[in-house]
Amino acid sequence: MSAAPAVPSGPSRLWSRDFILTSLTNLFLAMVFYLLVTAMALYAVDRFHASDAMSGLAVGAYVLGAVVSRLATGQAMDAIGRRTVLISALTAFLLASTLYLLANSLALLIAVRFVHGIAFGAAATVLAASVIGLIPGHRRSEGTGWFGTSTTAGSAFGPLLAFQLTDAYGFDSLFLACTAFSVLGLAAGLLVRLPRPPRPEGHRPAVRFSLRGLISPAALPVSVVILLAGTAFSGVLAFLNGYAGQEDISPTVASSFFLIYGAVLVLTRFVVGPVHDRFGDNATIVPLLVSFMAGLAVLSRWPTTAGVFVAAALTAVGFGALLTSLQAIAVTVAPPMQVGVATSTYFVMLDLGVGAGPVVLGALLPATGYSGMFALLSGLMAVTIGVYWLVHGRRPGAGLRTRRS
Numbered sequence: 001m002s003a004a005p006a007v008p009s010g011p012s013r014l015w016s017r018d019f020i021l022t023s024l025t026n027l028f029l030a031m032v033f034y035l036l037v038t039a040m041a042l043y044a045v046d047r048f049h050a051s052d053a054m055s056g057l058a059v060g061a062y063v064l065g066a067v068v069s070r071l072a073t074g075q076a077m078d079a080i081g082r083r084t085v086l087i088s089a090l091t092a093f094l095l096a097s098t099l100y101l102l103a104n105s106l107a108l109l110i111a112v113r114f115v116h117g118i119a120f121g122a123a124a125t126v127l128a129a130s131v132i133g134l135i136p137g138h139r140r141s142e143g144t145g146w147f148g149t150s151t152t153a154g155s156a157f158g159p160l161l162a163f164q165l166t167d168a169y170g171f172d173s174l175f176l177a178c179t180a181f182s183v184l185g186l187a188a189g190l191l192v193r194l195p196r197p198p199r200p201e202g203h204r205p206a207v208r209f210s211l212r213g214l215i216s217p218a219a220l221p222v223s224v225v226i227l228l229a230g231t232a233f234s235g236v237l238a239f240l241n242g243y244a245g246q247e248d249i250s251p252t253v254a255s256s257f258f259l260i261y262g263a264v265l266v267l268t269r270f271v272v273g274p275v276h277d278r279f280g281d282n283a284t285i286v287p288l289l290v291s292f293m294a295g296l297a298v299l300s301r302w303p304t305t306a307g308v309f310v311a312a313a314l315t316a317v318g319f320g321a322l323l324t325s326l327q328a329i330a331v332t333v334a335p336p337m338q339v340g341v342a343t344s345t346y347f348v349m350l351d352l353g354v355g356a357g358p359v360v361l362g363a364l365l366p367a368t369g370y371s372g373m374f375a376l377l378s379g380l381m382a383v384t385i386g387v388y389w390l391v392h393g394r395r396p397g398a399g400l401r402t403r404r405s
Contacts, residue, residue, distance in 0.1 A: 014143050019134045021192040023150045026127050027156045028185030029120060030154025031161075032097060032160075032178045037062070038162040040113070043171050048106040056358070061110045063355035065117025066124075070348045073125040074216075082126050082194045082340075089123035090189045094182040100175040115370040121351070123185075126194070129343040132331050133195030140328050142273025148324035149269055156262025159255065219330040219342035221391035223349040226326050230353025231288075231360070232296060232377040233319045234386030238358035240299075242307075243370035247303040266317035272321040276328065281395050284325050286385060292318025293381035300374035318381075323350075329392065 037059060044050040044058040069089075076085050096116035103109040128147075135143030165173045236257075244254035257310055276284040295314030295338055334342035365373055 011065075012128040014136060014139055016134060016147070018193050018195075019131065019143070019147070021188050022127055022131050022134060022194075023147050025185050025192060026124065026147065026148055027150035027153055028181045028188065029093070029124055029127075030151045031181045032093070032185075033062075033120060034154045034158025035162045035165075035178055035181075036116075036172060037124045038215075039166055039171065039174055039304050042166075043174075044106060044109065048109065050106055054106060054110075058106070058110055059187055060355055060359075061113035062117035062120070063351050064255075065114040065119075066121030067117075067348055067351045067355065069118040069121035070125050070344045070351065071215075073122045074129075074338075074344035076122070077126060077129065077340040082130055082196075086123055086130075086194065087186075089119050089126065090186040092119035094179070094186050095121055095180040097175070097178045100178070101172060119174075121347075121370045123189070125340070125344045125347060128327065128347065129331075129340040130194045132339055132343075139273070139277055140332065141262075142269075142277055144328045145269045145273035145321065145324045148327070149266055152262050152265045152320060155295040156258050159258055161343070163255065215348075216330075216334050216335040216338050216342040216345040218338065220349075222326055222329050222333065222388075223346045224391060225285075225384060225388045226323070226346060227349040227353045228380060228387060229292065229319055229322055230350045231357040232292065232353075232380050232384075233315075234354045234357030235373060235377050236299070236315065237354070237362050238374065239362065239365070239370060243299075243303070243374070243376040244308070246370055249303065249305060249308060252303050253308050257308055260309055260312035261316045261320065264313045265320035268317055272317075272325060275323050281329055285322065285329075285388055288318050288322040288325060288394070289381055289385045289388065291315075292322065293378050293385070294318070296374050296378035296381060300371050300378060303371065333392075 040059045040062075041055040043139070044055040050058065061228070073085060093116065096112055096119055097111045100109070103112050131147045132140070132144070135147075159317075161177065162174060165177060240257060243256050272284060272288070291314050293319055295311045298314060299311040301307075302310070327343070330346040331339050331342050361373055361377075368376055
C-alpha cells in the first residue's frame with residue numbers, strides 16, 4: 001500500500017477535510033467500544049453462564065489489550081509509520097468485530113475481546129497523536145476538544161443503541177452493527193491523510209523497540225492526573241446502574257445520565273477549549289476538577305432523578321472536558337518528536353484508571369456502599385487537585401501556556 005501524501009505542517013484552519021475524517025474514524029471506533037462494553041457482561045452471563053468474575057474479565061480483557069497495544073504504538077508509529085499502523089489496526093479491528101459471532105466458548109470470547117482491544121488501542125492512539133498535527137497551534141485545546149467530541153458521541157449513543165438492538169433483535173444484531181461501524185471506520189481511515197511528525201534534520205526513525213521508549217517522561221506527570229480522574233469516572237460507569245436500582249431510581253434515568261453527559265459536553269466545547277487556549281492550563285484544569293468533584297458529591301448525597309441529572313451535567317463539565325484538556329497539555333509538554341509516545345502514555349494511564357478502577361472499587365463497595373463510594377471518589381478528586389498542582393500547576397508557564405505552532 002502506497003503512502004498517502006503528507007499534510008503540510010502548520011495548518012491554518014481547524015475544520016479541514018482530514019480533521020473531519022480523523023474525527024469520523026474515531027467516532028466509529030468509539031461506537032463499537034461503547035456498544036460492546038454496555039452489553040458484554042450480560043452477554044457473557046446469558047450465552048455462557050459466566051460468573052460475575054468471568055463476565056468482568058470478558059469486559060476487562062478489551063481494556064487490557066488496549067493498554068498493551070498503547071505501550072507499543074508510540075514506537076511503532078516512529079518505526080513503520082502512522083498510516084501503516086492505522087490501516088493495520090483498523091483492518092484487525094474489523095476482523096475482530098466479525099469474530100464475536102463465531103466465538104462459541106467463554107475462553108474464545110475473552111481471547112477475541114483481548115485482540116479487539118489491541119486493535120482498538122493502536123488505532124485510537126494513532127488518531128489521537130496524528131490529529132494534533134491537523135490543528136492550528138493557537139487552537140490546540142479547542143481542536144483537541146472537538147476531536148474528543150467524537151468519543152463523547154460514541155459514549156452517549158452507543159449504550160442507547162446497544163439497549164435498543166439487544167432488546168429488539170438479540171445479541172447477534174449488536175455484533176452485526178459493530179461490524180458495520182468497523183467497515184465505516186476502515187473506509188474513513190483509508191481516505192484520511194495523516195501528517196508526518198516533525199523531525200530534526202538527519203533524524204532516522206527508530207527501528208528497534210526499547211523499554212525506555214514506551215513511556216514519555218515529560219507527559220507522565222500530567223498523565224497521573226488522568227489516571228486518578230479515570231479511576232473516579234470508572235465508578236460512575238460501573239456502578240451507576242446498581243446505585244439507581246438500590247435507590248429505586250428508574251433504569252431509564254440512569255441511562256439518561258450519559259445522554260445528558262454527552263449533550264452538556266458538546267456545549268462545553270464552545271467554551272472550554274477557547275478559554276484554555278487563551279488563559280492557560282490552571283485557569284481551565286482546576287475549575288474542571290472542582291466540577292467533577294462536585295458532580296460525584298451530588299451523586300453521593302442526592303440520590304434522586306434531579307440529582308442524577310445535575311451530577312451528569314457537572315461530570316460532563318468536569319471529567320468530559322478534562323479528558324481533552326489534559327491531553328492537550330500532555331502533548332504540549334513533550335518534545336515534538338515524542339507526540340506519539342506522549343499520547344500513548346496519556347491513554348495508557350487513562351485506560352489503567354478506567355480498567356482497574358472497578359476492581360478496586362468493587363472490593364471496597366461492601367464496606368462503603370454506593371453512596372459512600374461516590375463520596376470517597378469525590379474526596380479522591382479533591383486530592384487530585386493537589387496532585388495536579390504539584391506535578392504541573394506550579395510550573396512556570398502553566399498559568400499561561402507557551403503554545404507551539
